[in-house]
Amino acid sequence: MAKQSNLQLFLSKVSKVLKKNQILSEKEDHRKYLYSCIDVKKVISAVLKPKTKEEVQSIVSLANTYSISLYPISRGNNWGYGTKNPVKNNSVIVDLSLMNSILEFDNTLGYVRIEPGVTQQQLYDYLEKNNSEFQMDPTGSAPSTSVLANALERGFGIGVYNNHFESLSNLEIVMPDATLLQTGFGHYENSKTKEVYKYGVGPFMDGIFSQSNLGIVTSGTMHLAPKTQCVEMMALRLDSNEVLGDVIDVMQKLRIKGICKATVNVLYGKRVLTTKIRFPNLKSSHSRLSDSIYKHLLDEHDVGHWNIVTALYGTREEVSLAKKMISKSLKGVKGRLSFISERKLDFIYANRKLLSPILSLVSDIDIDSLYETLKRTFSIMGGKPSTASMRSPYFRSDKEFNEQDPNPAKDNCGLYWISPILPFRKEDVMKSFALGEKICKKYGFDFCPTYSMASGRCIDNTIPLIYNKDDKEETKRAAKCNEELILEHKKLGYVIYRSGISSMKYIVDKDDSFWKLKKKIKKALDPNSIIAPGRYE
């Protein structure tokens, strides 16, 4: 009762700072903030949509006065990790989507300064319009997601600048005491280096604001990768797990030596299938493909058991040299290796009628569909976000897929992301694969991993656990499967790199010195615990 009135007082004060349409206090308006792909049911108190950092400061200041829990979101499209839902019930959502300005762009030093509401699509369009010599690094998620929020969650992408937190710097943050902080060199008057050197002088603070709840980031600088004369795609298809093992060790050498400069994605056949088709019969008692159907579907859709893809960037000569070195390294590997440039692809497609007798000798693929898939891949490699992978969450759903603006949370698609890091070693990938397959089989789900070789030392393994969220029993099963996947990977030494709002309990241990440190800092900076309570704690 006391809390209720605190909220009322808070909102009445907020209404003196924000306009009426920036405050959503009706239950009806909250619904779209509570959609979720994971199995949570949250209640929120209100939604505030500030337009400026000063408004954010006022909100934070008032939240302290009235002991209100705030939960900041940028675009809130954190599907499979909790979407817009707060960790703690009755939080007030601070929706930063109206703060979506691109504040600065430097086409020589290759950076852009953005607010949290800026989406991947918006940044891409902006760079195109401004004849950028640099490209953004898209994630596999939708064009409608926030660039800054992804970097703060330490997400990764497909290109050379695939570590988005490493590309981020010069954060402007509304602190829990409502003061404004600028990190790096940003807090020095007239600093000319705040956008180009991230560490500043004195302790490097940016890290404590990533995967955290110590402030509300209101802008940041992203470094961008230079566009190159040439982008070619390398594709390698393998038919057995045994061969994959050897290829992993080869790829490790190619990655650590910088011959493959961008993320190398190793997609399991099932993963690719989820982006192409729906589960054959949603109403059957099976929620997992049988081995024979899996094999049949691979054939039908011309998908490999293992599909390895990466982009080669550089001048024509650099790319040609990289291809030569890759081919040499993979010599003798039982698999189908190919390189293709967009130009070559367009040429083949333009001449598809002429070439069809030859093409049909090799495979009976649907050339139109293949062309479309490859064109989309080239777009992504060129820095253009795509909805291509967004079909996956619909694998066990009967909702229509909106290609233009997919929203799996609104469509109640069931999805958990489980993302353990693995050492870049054959034996670890094999061990983790066997574990994931075993657990998913036990719970009756398809195991659909991608192994993203994001550096030369480790692999970001992403596992989408896709389930029918309209089915209660299956939903419960999925939650248990998610838990087991996280905990059993952890037991083997493969901890997840990022957590959904319902999974934090699996990685946070209050007796562990690391989490004790986090708690101490939280207490010092946010004594009333008003910013995202429960998040990574």
Place this chain on the structure above:
Amino acid sequence: MAKQSNLQLFLSKVSKVLKKNQILSEKEDHRKYLYSCIDVKKVISAVLKPKTKEEVQSIVSLANTYSISLYPISRGNNWGYGTKNPVKNNSVIVDLSLMNSILEFDNTLGYVRIEPGVTQQQLYDYLEKNNSEFQMDPTGSAPSTSVLANALERGFGIGVYNNHFESLSNLEIVMPDATLLQTGFGHYENSKTKEVYKYGVGPFMDGIFSQSNLGIVTSGTMHLAPKTQCVEMMALRLDSNEVLGDVIDVMQKLRIKGICKATVNVLYGKRVLTTKIRFPNLKSSHSRLSDSIYKHLLDEHDVGHWNIVTALYGTREEVSLAKKMISKSLKGVKGRLSFISERKLDFIYANRKLLSPILSLVSDIDIDSLYETLKRTFSIMGGKPSTASMRSPYFRSDKEFNEQDPNPAKDNCGLYWISPILPFRKEDVMKSFALGEKICKKYGFDFCPTYSMASGRCIDNTIPLIYNKDDKEETKRAAKCNEELILEHKKLGYVIYRSGISSMKYIVDKDDSFWKLKKKIKKALDPNSIIAPGRYE
């Protein structure tokens, strides 16, 4: 008086944990901890030399009980930034040099786990002995310096992995409350990824322990760069500042595109001279070379007005392609561009008699001395630390230079390092050069900058201010010159990236939100302020 007895009590308790020879409580033993290249005169209370992290924990625990200020050093060879001297008088030095184990090495994933006492030379020797396929990234400082401490101070080197803090991960830290912390994934039992993925899950904490005083780091993991088939040197010599301007913009493109993968060092003629000769007449009233003598010395020692050097790493084909692209980019530039491999150098040297008529047509250089210089450069590029640059601090000293184990602090050489970061742009370098030259001229010193193109976006400008520390007046002048260099650069927006113990006041502003945050965290973690009080605060 009370404090004195606290110290006595503290030391008596410490003597129950450390052996007698690990405790230096006599003034006589303190002298070598008080040598300095910058103008400070400190007093210390004692020196403790722990051998294990448990001993460090005991020391920290007792320091809390008796309110003792501890000042941890690794090898304490932070010449030009304060050497082994604490910021606060009467500190107890915690000398970590006996903690010098190399704990782990992985010759596939390319990392090494080390304690703070491990020196550059020691790591180099270890890697050689273990047939490492990876190389360390030496700094310009001596082989006797600590690898870990340099990384924690965010120092940089000459190779592809030039950002040493970025190569560092998985820190083990004795916290101010004497508990042990492990960052990244290190605090998870059986973690298999702690050495290969630095961010872990939850807030990334490593940064707050760099350039800081929030704990004592007792070990850390360094990622190493893969050795390559080929290492070639690119050298470009320019005779005018105007040409340099254009070259800077060309190099920016080459660096950001990754054609030049390693640090590109741009050395001013005077900087090179300090590594080759002494100031002509130390007893004269001049402490700065006249323009005509400078020019004469350049000729005499075959040094360019500007000397640009970088290493090209890769396979033979990669290096050959890089050379082609660099040559193309620099076409038309008025300067002398050359590439040389160690093999080619050895061949020329072996045939020097045969070639001497031709060589003498081009230049009247001393081929032996050139050979020696170049061989040393190749060593460094191959990951071998060298004393080559350590002659600089002796430029205005009459002490003998000990090539094997130079110690400019013990020799009372006068040296301040001033290290502003600059945007990677012609106009900023030119502006900063003019400023540095003006200030040094005003104070009667030689301005000897190096511009280290450590990334494609910024330049680490290092300025050694070398002075005769045996001359009181000159010493005073140098302190003023150091202050003005730091403050005037800051005014233009070029803040230093690292600070000496007497210069922290020029960068820390207690009313600035950044430094307030630092203070809050310090208070929360170290309420008694026992770890390195005054350091970056």
